[in-house]
Amino acid sequence: MSTAGLDGLAERLRVVAGAGNVITDPAELRTYECDGLTYHRATPGIVVLPDGAEQIAEIVKACTAEGVPYIARGSGTGLSGGALPRTDGVLIVTSRMRRILEIDIDDERAVVEPGVINLDVTKAVRSQGYYYAPDPSSQQICSIGGNVAENSGGAHCLKYGFTVNHVLACEVVTPDGEIVEISEAPGYDLLGAFVGSEGTLGITTKITVRLTRLPEKVETLLAAFDTIESAGEAVSAIISAGVVPAAIEMMDALSIEAAEAAVACDYPPGAGAVLVVELDGPAAEVDHQFAQVKELCDAAFEIRVAADDTERALIWRGRKSAFAAVGRISPDYIVQDGVIPRTALPEVLARIDELSGDSGVRVANVFHAGDGNLHPLVLFDDAVPGAAERAEMVSGQILDLCIEHGGSITGEHGVGVDKAKHMPRMFTEEDLDTMQMVRCAFDPAGLCNPGKVYPTPRLCGEVPGRRTGVHPLVESGKADLF
């Protein structure tokens, strides 16, 4: 459908959501042309800002009737292009749905709308001794709906898990325009499949999240090591000792340099790598384990312990700014996201170093060391001919390394448009077909965030192509209902 052909649909959406909440002006539309994956851009055909599940259901039905694809978007901070619009499609933005509908401290849960900002959940319950545990770096701006779509993690997911571990139920508008409840309940637990489905199985309109008690005590240290190997050994020693820190983050020399340039974080000079280790929990446990951690970091040439929340924030400042800070030392960079078994860390880091040396492409390593989630930052200068291609090559080779070591092509940033092409490197055709069966069941028309997650936007009917013979429903004349 041409952009002009969307006029009728826009008219219908104005009736559904109110004229002021439907955007068709080209200049305004351009604000929505990308999410956090900024090198993929497309101006949406229409943007609509609904105010509730019923409006979203009507929007989905209207798009389906016209055969127009639709994509949901929260705050647009995703790093894999899961909310990349289509010029022939409708972008459904949830920024008007920012109500916290219910807080139930006794049962440790809250019910929120999808546009609610992650950190606002914590702000709403902190005075009662609770918080919302998943903490992506973007938590001051990202939305809970987006977190659900991407199954977002964060520095503390080593101990506390990902979004899926903190969502108890979702109200969802399915691609056939029904409003359903998906929860941990008898029958299939579709919550696990829905959380992290990157907007391809429906649009969440209400989320019941688990609230977590604020820990009695928090301890944070920064340990500076001569080499990345000795920092890696400290990580292994801590985990092997049975300590589960709330976070263990590692930064290498290049990322420390970048953070220093950007935010003057004042990390110990000359470090080959630093670890940020945070423990939280009952005071007795934290005290005991923190002493252990300090001992296990004895190869560090300097250990700083945060005396209070201000010093803790200072330690985290360098780590949290690292991605953006890389912009200070390189005009362009790719944020990679891969996972390896923790035990493979030393070998994979050495191989990344070799890849970097061989290609002349600099790679800064920032990562959630405790759970083997790497975020290599592959640096390049787009003004130099061929530099972007070399960076992409190294970036791809790093993913190959992850797969080779039994890991994964994404830890927490999602597949989106960015990594759909890599899926066949991790999965057999049968595995992918099995996943696609679920997509086709939910979205037979293929209009719900098409082109994301899975490599080939095949017609749903072609997916179970390995099945032979006539489908029993065709035989019985009932196929038209499916």
Next chain:
Amino acid sequence: MSTAGLDGLAERLRVVAGAGNVITDPAELRTYECDGLTYHRATPGIVVLPDGAEQIAEIVKACTAEGVPYIARGSGTGLSGGALPRTDGVLIVTSRMRRILEIDIDDERAVVEPGVINLDVTKAVRSQGYYYAPDPSSQQICSIGGNVAENSGGAHCLKYGFTVNHVLACEVVTPDGEIVEISEAPGYDLLGAFVGSEGTLGITTKITVRLTRLPEKVETLLAAFDTIESAGEAVSAIISAGVVPAAIEMMDALSIEAAEAAVACDYPPGAGAVLVVELDGPAAEVDHQFAQVKELCDAAFEIRVAADDTERALIWRGRKSAFAAVGRISPDYIVQDGVIPRTALPEVLARIDELSGDSGVRVANVFHAGDGNLHPLVLFDDAVPGAAERAEMVSGQILDLCIEHGGSITGEHGVGVDKAKHMPRMFTEEDLDTMQMVRCAFDPAGLCNPGKVYPTPRLCGEVPGRRTGVHPLVESGKADLF
């Protein structure tokens, strides 16, 4: 298909699995006529004992070609009839698949076949300081494959979660006879939907489980209270204090009486209720919190602390024998399984008491108090006309109570054949249709454990009946592939 009509299929299965591993003798078949839900029985048409994924794939393909339903069975200890056979079907028993294929202590995981007994995983890794956390009461005999199908819990799932929290990947034979890997990986996380799908989405042939470190310290106490209310208040106080015990189990006077009669557990006489509270973890934490728990149980008229593992086993003995023990005080009983928000415990227990008083049907209460998972044992004497019906009525009313209080009709025993009829009391038609879409996607022919979990064994084609108009794939002529 008549039983006689299965002869050809039996012949084919003998070629696949070996003649000695296909049972068609009526007397032998009868051994498999039920699982732990003993009041539903059906002699299977054929029993086959395969020895690997490839054989299971061939069996599934053979059944599909003949249009014969098939049902997988582990040790047959399930309490909701999930492995109830069909006289016109094939029962696929995994008892020959009992190999532990791999133990990887460094990465804290093991790969096992589905027939492996739950406790055998722990036995295989205990000397290395690890165990497999999910501990259903039947853990000495139940299989990991069955645990996956039912998403089994246990006394310690308050702290450690259910089977789904300890399974990292499953190799699965899908209803179209493909062998696929389902894991926590990019793309849809189907693991959550597969674990607990009660054998309706395929048959697991290999399971990667998470191994958990043995805790540094364990403390267990038995607290005896005058009334169930004061025991309940102690539970609330413990949870509100932020303590997460490994287990908090409650038994009321009637179940204590039964356990006493069966295993002479020697609980304090005259108790209206007892709590078993267990803490585990780092010694410093356990010591600190155990002192807290003892204080919070100050309404108890007696507290016994286990001095060692023998005394711990003694405390657990009464609790673990409770279900079977009820047989000592009543010729027949229904084991009910429901969930309520923990905060609703006092009110629901009082209502159960009223229901029991009004109907004259005795109800013994044994439950995982920490997570609100009730196991009321509804007692009756089948020899008394109308007694079974009254017991079933009270049992159903208890489920209604659970639903009324925002709870669930099953906590850990599954839906199976037993509770399929109750599903519409929890879910809207749209919710059920959404779940059924997944079933139809996986099993369009409806041969994989049919009649379980969902109420009406409708033809898959009828499920999305709310959709109107012609399906786009029909229009495009591709519907025959779906």
